[in-house]
Every structure is written in structure tokens, then in C-alpha cells.
Amino acid sequence: MEDFRVCPATGLKVHKPAELLIKINAVTAIVFILIGGLMALLLALTKIPAIHLLPSDLFYRFLTLHGIAMLVAWIIFFEAAILYFTSAVLLNCRLAAVKVAWLAYGLMLGGALMAAVEILIGNADCMFTSYPPLQAHHLYYLGVILFAVGAILVCCVFFGTLAVAKHEKTYEGSLPLVTFGAAAAAIIAIVTLAHGAIIFVPTWLWALGVIQHIDAPAYRLIFWGFGHSSQQINVCAMVAVWYLIAAVTVGAKPVNQRVCRTAFVLYILFIDIASEHHILVDPGFSAAHKAWNTGYFMHLAVLASMIHALAVPSAIEIALRKKGHTQGYFEWLKKAPWGNPSFSAMVWSIAGFGFLGGITGVTFGTEQINIIAHNTWRITGHFHSTVVAGTTMSFMGLTYIVLPLIFRKEVAFPKLAKFQPHVFGVGIWTMAIFMMFSGSFGMPRRHWDITFSDAAFSIPFDQTAMMALHIFGVGAIIAVIGGGMFVLVSVATLLIGKDIK
Amino acid sequence: MAITSPERLWWKQPVCGQEKLWISIALVWCIFITAIMPYWHFFGKQNPSQEYYRVSPVKYGAIVDKFTAKHKVGEEAGIPVVDPPPGDIFIAGSQFVWHPILKLKSGRTYRLHLSSTDMVHGFSVYPMNMNFMAVPDMDYVLTIQPDKAGEFFIICNEFCGGGHHTMTGKIIVS
Amino acid sequence: MAGKNGHEFEAPGSFVLIMTFFAVFVLVYLLNWKYLSDLWPIN
Numbered sequence: 001m002e003d004f005r006v007c008p009a010t011g012l013k014v015h016k017p018a019e020l021l022i023k024i025n026a027v028t029a030i031v032f033i034l035i036g037g038l039m040a041l042l043l044a045l046t047k048i049p050a051i052h053l054l055p056s057d058l059f060y061r062f063l064t065l066h067g068i069a070m071l072v073a074w075i076i077f078f079e080a081a082i083l084y085f086t087s088a089v090l091l092n093c094r095l096a097a098v099k100v101a102w103l104a105y106g107l108m109l110g111g112a113l114m115a116a117v118e119i120l121i122g123n124a125d126c127m128f129t130s131y132p133p134l135q136a137h138h139l140y141y142l143g144v145i146l147f148a149v150g151a152i153l154v155c156c157v158f159f160g161t162l163a164v165a166k167h168e169k170t171y172e173g174s175l176p177l178v179t180f181g182a183a184a185a186a187i188i189a190i191v192t193l194a195h196g197a198i199i200f201v202p203t204w205l206w207a208l209g210v211i212q213h214i215d216a217p218a219y220r221l222i223f224w225g226f227g228h229s230s231q232q233i234n235v236c237a238m239v240a241v242w243y244l245i246a247a248v249t250v251g252a253k254p255v256n257q258r259v260c261r262t263a264f265v266l267y268i269l270f271i272d273i274a275s276e277h278h279i280l281v282d283p284g285f286s287a288a289h290k291a292w293n294t295g296y297f298m299h300l301a302v303l304a305s306m307i308h309a310l311a312v313p314s315a316i317e318i319a320l321r322k323k324g325h326t327q328g329y330f331e332w333l334k335k336a337p338w339g340n341p342s343f344s345a346m347v348w349s350i351a352g353f354g355f356l357g358g359i360t361g362v363t364f365g366t367e368q369i370n371i372i373a374h375n376t377w378r379i380t381g382h383f384h385s386t387v388v389a390g391t392t393m394s395f396m397g398l399t400y401i402v403l404p405l406i407f408r409k410e411v412a413f414p415k416l417a418k419f420q421p422h423v424f425g426v427g428i429w430t431m432a433i434f435m436m437f438s439g440s441f442g443m444p445r446r447h448w449d450i451t452f453s454d455a456a457f458s459i460p461f462d463q464t465a466m467m468a469l470h471i472f473g474v475g476a477i478i479a480v481i482g483g484g485m486f487v488l489v490s491v492a493t494l495l496i497g498k499d500i501k
Numbered sequence: 502m503a504i505t506s507p508e509r510l511w512w513k514q515p516v517c518g519q520e521k522l523w524i525s526i527a528l529v530w531c532i533f534i535t536a537i538m539p540y541w542h543f544f545g546k547q548n549p550s551q552e553y554y555r556v557s558p559v560k561y562g563a564i565v566d567k568f569t570a571k572h573k574v575g576e577e578a579g580i581p582v583v584d585p586p587p588g589d590i591f592i593a594g595s596q597f598v599w600h601p602i603l604k605l606k607s608g609r610t611y612r613l614h615l616s617s618t619d620m621v622h623g624f625s626v627y628p629m630n631m632n633f634m635a636v637p638d639m640d641y642v643l644t645i646q647p648d649k650a651g652e653f654f655i656i657c658n659e660f661c662g663g664g665h666h667t668m669t670g671k672i673i674v675s
Numbered sequence: 676m677a678g679k680n681g682h683e684f685e686a687p688g689s690f691v692l693i694m695t696f697f698a699v700f701v702l703v704y705l706l707n708w709k710y711l712s713d714l715w716p717i718n
């Protein structure tokens with residue numbers, strides 16, 4: 001029993017080794033968002049035509065690093081923390097296999113650092129997608145593989161903990177909704193990472209010279225079975241975090257658990273299969289196949305998101321109306337706890353994921369419409385809406401809950417923390433919207449020089465789109481400031497935050 | 502609450518009217534956006550091609566060279582210009598150029614073969630904003646019917662190596 | 676506004692919000708089809 005402490009605020013029994021793992025994974029995530037954010041600043045300053053900061057080789061190198069540090073390291077380390085939190089802490093349970101959890105952490109950290117170093121020394125200028133025949137150094141692929149193995153182990157520890165909790169009867173009845181959502185994310189993660197292994201192991205052997213040839217179209221298919229599905233882990237985890245933050249900040253109760261849980265099950269069943277929307281304008285599949293894949297199946301997953309999109313705000317509204325904010329349609333919204341950074345980050349996340357990310361995702365993922373979106377900056381704007389305005393924002397909101405609850409520190413610079421979600425939100429929305437705007441003129445993604453100064457034809461790119469790049473730049477800089485505020489508040493809380501007894 | 506175990510018999514709680522209404526609307530919408538894809542296949546004019554063949558990069562390079570030699574009418578910026586009759590025409594992405602430059606006639610139908618002789622490239626026609634992938638080992642056949650005259654540029658929009666941003670090409674429609 | 680027995684519109688504000696969302700969704704989606712139909716015929 002000495003392994004547990006009782007949380008004075010919630011009465012939950014907290015397993016100390018689990019707590020330490022949550023802390024270390026969250027802190028590592030924040031270190032990676034700092035690295036990724038620095039890269040983001042340099043990339044944005046290069047994309048602003050009037051500044052054009054980096055030389056081309058560094059632009060592509062840092063773009064690769066930005067993708068890995070953010071999409072892989074920041075997001076997945078944080079998700080590891082979420083999985084431990086939603087299993088061990090919410091279920092009052094000990095974490096199963098603490099040693100395995102540490103091994104997982106070691107593999108993920110080692111793998112991420114290995115990949116990052118290979119990128120930085122110029123051995124992997126291939127973007128995080130590493131489409132063959134572009135080839136990186138074999139250690140880069142090995143780093144990714146180690147990271148993925150670590151992530152699989154995290155999921156195993158999570159499910160082990162669920163089993164222990166069930167067996168030791170640490171909770172009554174069904175799993176809490178948040179844990180159920182996290183479990184859905186973990187199931188998707190295991191399927192996804194299996195795709196990752198299927199494609200990265202042969203590619204690694206190819207880089208080692210053991211295998212002669214990697215089929216480019218086949219790689220693209222299987223890579224996106226991994227790359228796209230892993231975004232669904234993020235969606236699922238983000239929605240679970242919405243329910244969590246809504247419960248903690250305003251005491252929201254899901255309107256109907258059956259509906260919410262069914263929606264999570266739809267994610268598990270249908271979302272993996274939608275991954276072909278990345279290769280809609282690739283050779284290799286019949287139209288029937290593509291329409292089936294992205295249509296019927298994907299749209300049932302979309303339906304799930306639309307269900308959550310009403311369920312979460314309704315739960316919040318009902319909770320706030322119970323507190324007496326019953327005037328008209330929107331008094332509850334006006335009187336909501338906007339000064340609480342967890343709450344405001346969650347609202348930004350819901351709105352950003354829905355209005356910006358979700359709508360554009362469904363639209364651009366339509367088989368034919370993809371022709372006018374594929375690989376343009378519309379796509380870059382779309383995924384900065386989903387994975388940044390949506391997922392990253394919700395994880396920031398969760399951080400403000402985890403700091404007092406798990407780290408037992410009062411959040412430092414509360415004023416700064418209060419404004420942080422708004423600054424980041426305004427920045428990322430501006431940035432994403434103007435990315436998509438210039439993308440609709442055909443602005444290519446992953447492109448260093450839109451003036452085409454060294455190209456065979458110096459294409460006169462649309463002036464409106466060029467202007468939009470400056471507004472994009474302003475948004476990006478505001479977003480970087482908002483991200484900086486997040487890192488500053490978190491780190492300051494850890495270093496100088498007052499202890500909560 | 503969402504962070505504690507739900508009340509007993511949570512699965513028996515009826516769905517409220519508001520949620521039912523929204524789920525119905527959403528479901529109808531999802532069915533609509535699914536159905537519109539096959540609809541467009543039959544009645545729309547812009548669809549991703551389903552025609553493709555396996556071809557090695559070396560062989561594809563040779564086919565394009567032969568095609569270029571046969572229909573060459575000049576050169577621009579060191580890239581050959583071809584003026585082929587309607588029918589099968591070829592373009593190749595190679596680090597870091599799209600070749601040859603194609604002269605096409607408005608209103609005629611062409612079978613544009615698209616592939617790469619090395620890396621994966623992105624075939625993006627500017628300013629029309631029409632995007633397809635050029636993948637090595639695959640000959641992707643797009644049946645196109647240019648309906649506006651003018652100069653169109655090709656931008657590579659998939660990272661294909663250090664000179665990726667210099668990779669451009671041209672299609673002239675008269 | 677609050678319905679009887681929790682079977683009616685318990686969260687009217689959220690419903691207005693979701694309808695706004697839906698309107699934007701439909702608009703963006705249909706606009707993109709329009710934009711697509713400006714391309715050359717391709718198949």
C-alpha cells in the first residue's frame with residue numbers, strides 16, 4: 001500500500017510509480033514541442049517571402065525534424081501519459097508492469113533521439129513520410145521502429161492495467177467514458193503500429209542493403225495505413241480529453257453514455273479503413289475501391305465525430321445551466337469559466353477541430369475533390385487544424401489539469417496561463433486558414449521557393465496568394481508565441497511552482 | 502461524470518429528442534456525401550483516372566525519349582517541346598524537371614501518360630490547381646480534354662530531393 | 676426551454692451551434708464541388 005497516495009482534491013488513490021511515469025512522459029512531450037516549435041518558427045520565417053530565412057537544404061531538414069518532433073514525439077509521448085492517467089489514476093489501480101512501462105519509455109526516447117540526430121546531421125532529408133526511392137540512413141528507420149515498439153508496449157501496459165483493475169475490482173460497473181475512449185485509441189494504435197512495422201522493417205532492411213527494392217506504390221499504400229490511422233489515435237485521444245476536461249472544469253455529465261460509447265466504437269471499426277484518402281490521386285486502385293474505402297467507411301467515422309460534436313457541448317451546456325445560467329440560448333456560454341485555461345483550450349480545440357479541421361478533412365478527402373487539394377498547402381492547413389488546433393490544443397488544456405493533480409504544483413504565472421490558449425488559438429487559426437487559402441491557388445506544400453528563382457520557368461505565382469503568405473506568417477508567429485507561453489508556464493510550474501500539500 | 506464509472510444500466514437510457522434529430526441529420530448527410538462520389542463518376546467530368554500499368558522507370562524513360570524524338574518541334578529553357586497529335590502523349594518527372602513540354606489543342610482528347618524515372622514526384626498544373634502523383638514503377642494514364650487555351654505550368658509538389666523547388670514544367674494549350 | 680423528462684431540447688444553445696457548424700460544412704463542401712467542376716475534363 002505504501003506505493004499509493006490519496007489525492008486530497010479528488011479522493012482518488014494514485015499509484016506513485018504510475019504518477020512518475022505520467023510525469024516523465026509529459027515532460028518529455030513538452031521538450032519535443034519546444035524543439036518542434038523552434039523548427040516551426042524557422043520554417044514560418046522561411047515561408048514568409050519577405051524574409052525567406054533558411055537556405056533550402058536546412059529548410060527541408062528542419063521540416064523533416066518538425067514533422068517527427070511534433071507529430072510523432074510530442075503527440076505520442078503525451079498520449080502515453082494520457083493512457084497511464086486514464087487507466088491507473090482514474091481506475092484507482094496500480095499500473096501493471098511498471099518495468100515494461102519504463103522499457104517502453106526508454107525505447108521511445110532512444111528511438112526519437114536516434115531519428116532526430118540522423119535528421120540533424122543530414123542523413124535523413126526525406127520528410128517524415130520517407131517515400132522510397134528516397135532513402136535515409138538505416139539508423140533513421142531503426143529509430144522510428146524502436147519508437148513504434150515502445151509505443152506498442154505502452155498500449156500493452158494500458159490494457160494490462162485495465163485487466164488488473166477489473167481483476168482487483170478497483171472500480172464498479174463499466175469503465176469511465178474517458179477510459180473507454182482511451183481504450184478505443186489504444187486499440188487503433190495497436191492496429192496502426194502493426195502497419196508501421198510491416199512497412200518500416202523492410203524499408204530499414206532496404207537501407208541496410210539486405211533488400212534490393214522497395215515498391216514505391218506499395219510503400220505509399222501501407223505507409224498511409226500507418227500514417228493516417230495514427231491520426232485517428234489522435235482524434236480519439238482528443239475526444240476523450242474533451243470529456244475529461246469538461247468533467248473536471250464544469251462538472252459536465254455525458255448526456256447519453258450509450259451514444260458516446262457507440263461513437264467511439266464507430267472509430268475503432270471504420271476509421272482505419274479510410275487511410276486511402278492519401279492516395280486518391282495515385283495510380284494503383286480502381287475508382288470503386290477508392291470510393292468504397294473513403295466513402296462508406298470513412299463517413300461512418302465522420303458520423304462518430306459529428307455525434308461527439310453535439311454531445312460534448314451539450315454536456316457542458318447542461319452542466320452550466322444547472323448552475324443557474326439559463327437565460328436565452330447562450331448565457332451559459334458567456335458565463336462559462338473562460339479564465340480557466342483548461343476550459344478555454346478545450347473550447348478552442350472543439351471549435352478548431354470541427355470548423356477548420358473536420359470540414360476540410362471530409363471535403364478534401366472526397367475522391368474527386370482531392371484533385372484540387374492533394375499536396376497543396378490546403379492539406380498543410382487542414383492538418384494544422386486537426387492535429388494542432390484540435391489535438392495539441394486539447395493536450396495543452398489537459399496539462400493545466402495534470403500540473404496541480406499529478407505534479408502537485410500550482411500553475412506558475414496564472415495570468416500568462418489564462419491568455420495562453422487564446423494566443424495560441426488565434427495564431428493557429430490564422431495560420432491554418434491562410435495556409436488553406438493560398439493552397440487553393442495551388443501553392444505546393446514542402447516547397448522552399450515559391451518565386452521559382454532557380455527553376456527552369458519562374459512561374460509568376462498569384463499575388464493574392466503571395467500576400468496571404470504574409471498573413472500566414474503573422475499567424476504562425478503568434479502561434480509560436482502562444483506555444484512558447486505554454487512551454488514557459490509548464491516549465492516554470494515544474495521548477496518554481498508552489499507545492500500543493 | 503465521464504471520469505467515473507457510469508450509473509448502472511447506462512445502456513438503457515433513452516436517447517433524447519435533440520440528439521436523435523442531430524444524429525439523423527448527420528447520418529443523412531454522411532449518406533449523401535458518400536453517394537455523391539459514385540454519382541460524379543457517372544455524371545461528372547472530373548474523376549481520378551483508374552487506368553494504370555506497371556512499367557519500370559528505365560523503360561518509361563525510353564518510351565518518353567522515343568515519343569519526344571518523334572514529335573519534337575523545338576526547345577525551351579533546355580527542355581524539348583513536342584507537338585503531338587491527339588492520342589497517347591507522355592510526360593516524365595525526373596530530378597528536377599518535367600519533360601517534355603507539351604503543346605496541346607483545346608477541345609481535343611489526350612491520353613496523358615504520367616510517371617517518374619526516379620523519385621516520387623507531384624504533378625500539379627498551375628494555375629488550374631489540378632494534382633496527381635507521378636510514382637515510379639507506375640504508368641498513370643489520365644484522359645484529359647484541355648478546354649481553355651493558355652500557358653500552364655507544372656509544379657512538383659512532392660518532395661523529391663534537394664532541388665525539389667526548382668522542378669517545373671509547362672503545357673501550352675492553343 | 677428545458678424539456679420534460681429530459682427527452683426534449685435540453686441544450687438549445689448547443690443545437691444552434693451544431694446547426695451553424697452544419698451550415699458551414701454544407702457550404703464549404705458544395706463550393707469545392709463547384710471549384711472542381713472548373714477543371715479540364717479528366718478521367
Ligand code: HEM
Pocket residue numbers: 037040041043044047063064066067070071074075127128129380384387388392431444445446447476477479480483
Ligand atoms: C507553433 C505552431 C506551428 C507552426 C508555426 C507550424 C508551421 C509549419 C510549417 C511552416 C510547415 C511547413 C509546411 C510546408 O511548407 O509544407 C509545417 C509542417 C508540418 N507541421 Fe507544423 N507548425 C506548428 C505546429 C505543429 C504541431 C503542433 C504539429 C503536430 C502536432 C505540426 C505538424 C506538422 C507536420 C506533420 C508538418 C508536415 C511536415 C512534412 O510535410 O513533412 N506542426 N508546420
Ligand SMILES: [Cu+2]
Pocket residue numbers: 594595596597621622623657658659660661665668
Ligand atoms: Cu519532383
Ligand SMILES: [Cu+2]
Pocket residue numbers: 622623657658659660661662665666668
Ligand atoms: Cu519535387
